[in-house]
Amino acid sequence: MNESGRNIRPGGERNYLGVAVPRPRVAFLELTSCEGCQLQILNREAGLFDFLDLVEIADFREVMTERSEDYEIAFVEGCISRDDEVERLRSARERASQLVAFGSCACFGGVNQLVNRIGGHGRAGKVVYGDFPVDARGVSEPVSSFVQVDLFIYGCPVRKEEVEKIVTDLVLGRPVVYPSYPLCMECKAEENICLFDLGEPCLGPVTMAGCGAWCPGNRVGCWGCRGPARDANMEQLFAVMERHGFPADMVMERLECFGGFNRYLDRGSTGTG
Amino acid sequence: MRLSCDIEVKPLTRVEGYGNISIRIRDGRVEEAKWEVVETPRFFEAMLAGRRCGDAPLLCGRICGICSVSHTLASIRAVENACGLVPSRQTSDLRLLLNHFETLQSHILHLYFLAAPDFLGQGSVFPLVKTHPDEVQRALRLKMLANDGCDIIGGRSVHPVRAVVGGFTVLPEKKQLSALRQRLETAAADLDATVELFAGFSVPDFTRETEFVSLKGEGEYPFIGGRLVSSDGVVKEEHEYLDMTNEYTVPHSTSKWTRLSRQSFAVGALARVNNNFAFLHPRARDAASFLGLAPVCHNPFMNNAAQVVECVHVVMDAVAIIDRLLAADPDDAAVRFEPREGVGVAALEAPRGVLYHAYEIDGSGRIRRADCVIPTGQNHANIYHDLAAFAESCAAKGMEDREIEHLAQVLVRAYDPCISCSVH
Ligand code: SF4
Ligand code: SF4
Numbered sequence: 001m002n003e004s005g006r007n008i009r010p011g012g013e014r015n016y017l018g019v020a021v022p023r024p025r026v027a028f029l030e031l032t033s034c035e036g037c038q039l040q041i042l043n044r045e046a047g048l049f050d051f052l053d054l055v056e057i058a059d060f061r062e063v064m065t066e067r068s069e070d071y072e073i074a075f076v077e078g079c080i081s082r083d084d085e086v087e088r089l090r091s092a093r094e095r096a097s098q099l100v101a102f103g104s105c106a107c108f109g110g111v112n113q114l115v116n117r118i119g120g121h122g123r124a125g126k127v128v129y130g131d132f133p134v135d136a137r138g139v140s141e142p143v144s145s146f147v148q149v150d151l152f153i154y155g156c157p158v159r160k161e162e163v164e165k166i167v168t169d170l171v172l173g174r175p176v177v178y179p180s181y182p183l184c185m186e187c188k189a190e191e192n193i194c195l196f197d198l199g200e201p202c203l204g205p206v207t208m209a210g211c212g213a214w215c216p217g218n219r220v221g222c223w224g225c226r227g228p229a230r231d232a233n234m235e236q237l238f239a240v241m242e243r244h245g246f247p248a249d250m251v252m253e254r255l256e257c258f259g260g261f262n263r264y265l266d267r268g269s270t271g272t273g
Numbered sequence: 274m275r276l277s278c279d280i281e282v283k284p285l286t287r288v289e290g291y292g293n294i295s296i297r298i299r300d301g302r303v304e305e306a307k308w309e310v311v312e313t314p315r316f317f318e319a320m321l322a323g324r325r326c327g328d329a330p331l332l333c334g335r336i337c338g339i340c341s342v343s344h345t346l347a348s349i350r351a352v353e354n355a356c357g358l359v360p361s362r363q364t365s366d367l368r369l370l371l372n373h374f375e376t377l378q379s380h381i382l383h384l385y386f387l388a389a390p391d392f393l394g395q396g397s398v399f400p401l402v403k404t405h406p407d408e409v410q411r412a413l414r415l416k417m418l419a420n421d422g423c424d425i426i427g428g429r430s431v432h433p434v435r436a437v438v439g440g441f442t443v444l445p446e447k448k449q450l451s452a453l454r455q456r457l458e459t460a461a462a463d464l465d466a467t468v469e470l471f472a473g474f475s476v477p478d479f480t481r482e483t484e485f486v487s488l489k490g491e492g493e494y495p496f497i498g499g500r501l502v503s504s505d506g507v508v509k510e511e512h513e514y515l516d517m518t519n520e521y522t523v524p525h526s527t528s529k530w531t532r533l534s535r536q537s538f539a540v541g542a543l544a545r546v547n548n549n550f551a552f553l554h555p556r557a558r559d560a561a562s563f564l565g566l567a568p569v570c571h572n573p574f575m576n577n578a579a580q581v582v583e584c585v586h587v588v589m590d591a592v593a594i595i596d597r598l599l600a601a602d603p604d605d606a607a608v609r610f611e612p613r614e615g616v617g618v619a620a621l622e623a624p625r626g627v628l629y630h631a632y633e634i635d636g637s638g639r640i641r642r643a644d645c646v647i648p649t650g651q652n653h654a655n656i657y658h659d660l661a662a663f664a665e666s667c668a669a670k671g672m673e674d675r676e677i678e679h680l681a682q683v684l685v686r687a688y689d690p691c692i693s694c695s696v697h
């Protein structure tokens with residue numbers, strides 16, 4: 001998954017199980033986002049500084065004034081909705097050997113890409129700002145539309161446990177693997193009550209696992225923020241939804257919310273991809 | 274020699290989102306002092322139109338990662354007000370408790386991670402790990418308590434899942450609440466130390482007479498719903514929020530600006546403390562006097578002190594709420610919600626000030642029109658005018674340009690601006 005040119009230069013060394021490992025220099029970059037994914041980095045306080053000790057922070061504007069442009073890993077949060085963001089993204093791409101799309105806004109456009117379904121920035125701008133001119137590109141797009149992305153970390157928000165694991169794998173040069181199976185498998189392993197049995201819709205059958213069935217565990221149906229599982233069977237999803245009395249437009253409203261399923265929706269069919 | 278300088282801070286660090294400061298002084302005269310908001314717009318209000326009203330809270334939480342609880346709760350209240358749904362006492366208590374934990378988490382993050390480095394001579398919290406380990410550990414303990422509280426009540430700390438229209442999908446267990454209560458009580462020592470730390474920081478002597486806007490306390494320090502008040506004497510009902518905000522656009526900002534009786538007004542911790550001082554918990558009032566904060570305080574740098582005072586208040590009040598919840602017989606987690614046509618307005622005190630969500634819902638339960646007015650959006654004009662007045666006072670004192678540059682940043686940071694949220 002993460003084979004492409006790993007030439008992480010050491011920014012100091014640290015020990016892991018008795019072996020010296022490099023401490024890569026990392027930068028956090030935010031584009032159009034709610035900054036919730038960056039905030040997740042500062043959460044799970046008990047291990048915060050152990051985690052931060054794995055890396056050397058070169059740039060994290062939200063929490064630090066000293067900023068450096070010398071780094072190996074760039075965590076990019078947010079999607080592209082303005083020209084200057086494209087420039088910032090490209091320059092991060094030039095500097096970093098590993099560019100990580102961090103969170104669903106970066107991976108798929110996130111909630112921001114909903115604006116594309118209502119006529120883009122031009123029409124939405126009229127609704128919000130009237131005739132006041134708004135500087136935006138017209139549509140909100142994922143970072144992979146502009147640069148090569150080495151690694152995706154899904155979720156709205158990302159789950160800190162998963163980020164910690166992925167970063168550790170990255171630093172230690174271990175391959176990063178995602179679950180390919182749907183959320184339902186994880187959810188059943190957690191022994192949650194199925195939302196369909198509670199009369200609520202859920203995208204678990206088609207969504208990529210990995211969040212620990214975060215929402216169903218709290219008795220809320222999944223909205224697919226992590227995007228599709230491999231071999232997601234969309235036809236079956238629509239059939240299950242219909243059987244439980246949920247109209248197709250309701251399913252569509254969920255599928256379109258975070259942008260992960262766009263490749264199924266934009267084809268204008270409900271068939272499998 | 275009379276002072277001349279050009280100051281450009283682009284972008285300001287240690288704030289949420291993108292904003293720039295520029296100050297130009299020639300021969301002791303301020304030619305320009307500007308606060309520019311350059312964050313990218315996201316068009317949430319347009320995206321809300323046509324959605325099922327019950328789905329609005331989930332979407333609106335994504336306006337801001339730091340105050341996602343406030344947006345979720347404001348969105349829920351707007352929908353409930355539109356549909357004539359009155360939440361149970363238990364639900365109201367749990368919502369207030371959830372909001373308190375977010376206030377604590379947001380204030381502690383700002384005070385220790387964003388503001389304190391300015392006063393301790395560092396560029397970020399990271400070097401403080403070595404130079405001020407006790408303070409950093411204390412900050413982490415308080416932040417963790419706040420996040421755990423959000424987790425236990427809301428299901429997760431960023432973008433809470435359990436809070437929905439009608440109530441909660443899952444209730445916290447009594448033993449979880451008791452454990453939280455215990456931790457809140459032991460947090461008192463950390464709060465005392467926080468009060469002491471911030472009382473020791475020297476605050477620039479600067480005042481500019483300001484109008485302060487907040488919810489109006491009527492019996493208690495207000496957070497969720499109720500009437501609106503300004504320190505210039507304006508009082509409005511919740512649904513009259515537009516008369517309180519008067520939004521307009523300016524060329525140097527992608528966020529809208531607001532005004533009331535003067536050219537600008539302020540919202541946030543300082544506004545709340547100024548307007549509702551009498552309703553603070555006695556321990557919070559003690560903290561205020563220790564910090565030298567007495568209403569009405571017109572020094573914007575004192576917003577940090579006001580946040581410290583509120584940390585004390587919300588922790589004390591959280592204990593009282595948990596006691597109430599533990600003493601009461603458990604009620605249903607949620608009441609059934611039937612969408613109906615109507616207009617609903619919600620005013621809620623988010624960490625950075627009063628937040629409004631207003632929705633018009635059609636007969637099929639979908640949102641016809643949505644309006645959200647964000648605390649930082651209401652503060653932009655005030656920050657702008659504060660910067661100009663502050664630059665004047667610096668120029669008059671013949672201050673060094675490096676010092677002006679530093680203090681101008683401290684000033685804007687004191688507002689704890691949440692810029693991406695203001696450009697929603
Ligand atoms: S993915 Fe979600 S939590 Fe992360 S920045 Fe985007 S909106 Fe915020
Ligand atoms: S709740 Fe959702 S994720 Fe869990 S088993 Fe049911 S459909 Fe699958």
Ligand code: SF4
Pocket residue numbers: 155156183207208211212213214215216221222223224225226227
């Ligand atoms: S359950 Fe679904 S919506 Fe919730 S976090 Fe997981 S993938 Fe995202």
